Amino acid sequence: MAGTVNRREALRRIGALGALGGLTGWVERDTGARGATQQGPDLLNIIGYPESGIQIFRDYYGNFQPTHDIIVPDGLQDSSLPGEVGDPLQEVRGTAPGSEGPNEDAFNQLFEDQYDQTPGVFNSHTYDAVAVCILANVAAGENDGEAIRGQMRRVANPEGEEYGPGEFVEAAEAVANSEEINYQGASSSVNFDDVGDPADTAYDVWQFSDGNVEVIDTIEFEGEGPGGEMADESPGGLGREVRVAILLPRTGDLGSVGTPMIQAGQLPAQQINDSDLDLSVDLTVEDTQTDREATLSSGEALVNAGYPAIVGAASSGNSVPLVDVTSSAGVVQCSPASTALSLSEIEDDDYFFRTAPSDLLQGQVMAQVAAERLGAQTASTLYVNNDYGQQLSNQFVESFQSDQGGEVLREVSFEIGQGSYTAQLESALAP
Numbered sequence: 001m002a003g004t005v006n007r008r009e010a011l012r013r014i015g016a017l018g019a020l021g022g023l024t025g026w027v028e029r030d031t032g033a034r035g036a037t038q039q040g041p042d043l044l045n046i047i048g049y050p051e052s053g054i055q056i057f058r059d060y061y062g063n064f065q066p067t068h069d070i071i072v073p074d075g076l077q078d079s080s081l082p083g084e085v086g087d088p089l090q091e092v093r094g095t096a097p098g099s100e101g102p103n104e105d106a107f108n109q110l111f112e113d114q115y116d117q118t119p120g121v122f123n124s125h126t127y128d129a130v131a132v133c134i135l136a137n138v139a140a141g142e143n144d145g146e147a148i149r150g151q152m153r154r155v156a157n158p159e160g161e162e163y164g165p166g167e168f169v170e171a172a173e174a175v176a177n178s179e180e181i182n183y184q185g186a187s188s189s190v191n192f193d194d195v196g197d198p199a200d201t202a203y204d205v206w207q208f209s210d211g212n213v214e215v216i217d218t219i220e221f222e223g224e225g226p227g228g229e230m231a232d233e234s235p236g237g238l239g240r241e242v243r244v245a246i247l248l249p250r251t252g253d254l255g256s257v258g259t260p261m262i263q264a265g266q267l268p269a270q271q272i273n274d275s276d277l278d279l280s281v282d283l284t285v286e287d288t289q290t291d292r293e294a295t296l297s298s299g300e301a302l303v304n305a306g307y308p309a310i311v312g313a314a315s316s317g318n319s320v321p322l323v324d325v326t327s328s329a330g331v332v333q334c335s336p337a338s339t340a341l342s343l344s345e346i347e348d349d350d351y352f353f354r355t356a357p358s359d360l361l362q363g364q365v366m367a368q369v370a371a372e373r374l375g376a377q378t379a380s381t382l383y384v385n386n387d388y389g390q391q392l393s394n395q396f397v398e399s400f401q402s403d404q405g406g407e408v409l410r411e412v413s414f415e416i417g418q419g420s421y422t423a424q425l426e427s428a429l430a431p
Contacts, residue, residue: 040429041409043069043376045366047383047392049253049290049315049416050078056382056414056421057085063422064429066091069374071366073359073392074339075384077121077206078256079213089208093374095365097339097356098218099124099187100202103164107186107264110165114270115263120213122257123264124186125336125355126311130244130265131168132156132183132190132355133309133334134272134281137242139175141235145308145330149351150231152332156183156190157226168268169275176279178236187336187355194227195344201357203365205373221361229350238278244269245284245302247312247322248337252290253416254314261336265311288313290416295322303329316340317386327351340387341395359388363395364403370396371404380410380428382421389413 046056053076060066070089074096082089099107099119107127111119133148135155140147155171160180163171174181183190191199202220206213246265249258262285269283284307286298295318302310303325309332313319319338326333327348335343335354344358370376379400383389393411400406412428414421 039431041068041376041378041380043071043370043374043379044428045370045379045381045383045393045396046070046072047075047381047389048414049075049384050081050256051253052384052414052416052418052421053078053081054084055418056425057081057087057089059420059422060425061085061087064425068429069093069370069376071095071370071374073362073366074121074337075254075388077213079120079208079211080256082208083211092208093216093369094206095362095369096121096204096206097125097187097362098202098204098215100218100220101128101185101188101190103166103184104186106164106166110267111264114267115260117260119264120257120260122261122314122337122356126248126261126265127165127267128183128185128187128190129311129334129336129353129355130246130283131165131185131268132353133244133311133332134242134268135171135175135181135183136332137244137309138172138279139234139236140231141237141240143241143243143306143308145332145351147231148309148332150229151234152334152353153192153226153228153230154234155181156192157230158182158191165268168271169277172272172279173277175234176236176238176277178234185355190355191226192228192353193223193225196228196348196350196353197344198355198357199223199226201361203362205365205369219365241280241282242272243282243307243309245286245307245310247286247288247295247298247302247310248314249290250287252288254290258288258290258314261314265336288315288318290315290318292318292321296325299325303331308332309334311336313338315386316343316388316391319343320346320387323348323352338388339392341391342387359392359395363392364399366396367399367404367406370400371406376406378407378409380408380412382412382414382424382428385413385415
């Protein structure tokens with residue numbers, strides 16, 4: 001897949017030479033004295049999900065001196081985490097795919113008006129994923145996965161009249177009338193590249209603050225641009241029902257994150273169903289339980305029920321096996337939160353898309369924040385044992401050592417659902 005390699009090399013050069021340069025000299029604290037007294041790594045990179053994260057942090061603060069800087073990715077961006085742990089988590093800094101799309105404000109207003117709360121991590125990505133699947137279905141004129149696949153880039157990539165979440169009903173009417181449109185999203189411009197990944201993206205650097213997640217900085221990236229195959233025309237048509245499914249976690253390790261994602265994904269369907277447009281949306285929601293077998297069982301049930309597009313899963317460890325189910329059945333799958341690098345190269349017959357970016361960039365962002373913002377010279381990683389955790393840990397290690405000149409002392413994996421993580425923490429924090 002030469003196109004993927006070229007894109008990755010271009011993004012690597014942007015990360016090393018361009019976008020990340022904004023963090024240079026951005027060191028938060030004096031770490032000189034710490035190095036003289038503390039054994040083990042300067043920094044601990046914890047890669048996991050909220051339910052396991054609660055126990056990991058309880059074990060850390062209950063059994064160790066909190067003298068390490070800690071960095072976490074999007075999987076642990078949960079504002080309820082400090083309260084569940086019983087500590088403000090002042091040592092923690094995080095990174096996560098940002099919501100820097102041209103219509104972020106419009107989505108935020110929709111979400112706040114409907115749910116009376118501020119949207120969280122991957123909420124805008126979920127809205128965009130459902131929105132594009134609905135528009136592609138309307139453009140295809142039928143509930144057929146192959147036809148919808150051909151319309152995904154056609155409704156999202158340039159050219160065409162631009163529409164966003166605030167004009168979503170108008171966008172659906174335009175594609176129903178076979179007009180050219182360019183959906184401009186809340187999470188990004190939602191332009192898909194040749195492997196179905198976002199062609200541009202942004203990352204937030206964040207911290208916990210008084211029960212909230214506070215964004216400190218945002219770093220934007222541009223790839224090689226949109227690409228890939230698409231249909232030559234959009235048949236469109238009105239007077240029909242559009243079918244789309246959401247397969248995200250209500251329960252399990254990602255339940256607290258998945259619930260507002262589902263709420264965000266329900267908004268585009270509601271916009272259509274509340275309008276006087278001669279279209280209706282049959283939207284069904286299934287719970288992955290943040291579990292592989294539950295994801296596959298629900299995915300197969302949705303395929304058998306005739307849903308031609310599925311938005312999900314959240315965890316990369318669930319999305320990767322789900323691709324086998326969806327692509328073999330000719331069903332479009334669009335994940336709003338799965339970031340594993342392997343999904344850019346997976347055999348999917350072009351049925352897999354995602355509105356969340358690959359961890360290729362997040363590992364680089366984490367490494368530079370660790371070195372330049374936090375001043376770390378040594379680090380260890382403690383990661384969930386799945387595609388997401390393994391690949392992001394590997395990417396962080398590679399970038400921290402090769403790009404930042406740091407040293408990684410330990411890479412320690414863990415399984416979700418353990419009663420204690422003290423042994424894994426001891427291993428990760430050892431000299």
